[in-house]
Amino acid sequence: MSTTQTQTSVLRCSICHKEIPHNKALTVESKEYAYHFCGQGCFVEWEQKNPDSNPPPPPEQ
Numbered sequence: 001m002s003t004t005q006t007q008t009s010v011l012r013c014s015i016c017h018k019e020i021p022h023n024k025a026l027t028v029e030s031k032e033y034a035y036h037f038c039g040q041g042c043f044v045e046w047e048q049k050n051p052d053s054n055p056p057p058p059p060e061q
């Protein structure tokens with residue numbers, strides 16, 4: 001059997017729980033946990049809900 005299929009690792013947005021392709025996700029790593037977001041909108045929403053998290057600024061588009 002051929003096992004050449006690419007492993008598609010899919011993440012889930014921490015805000016809207018939408019599935020995000022690994023290479024499209026915005027990731028914020030806090031002390032013990034990594035959060036993933038489908039885009040700037042959800043990232044900002046999470047940031048507003050977690051003012052103490054102090055994540056690094058997201059990459060500019």
Ligand SMILES: [Zn+2]
Binds near residue numbers: 038042
């Ligand atoms: Zn989202």
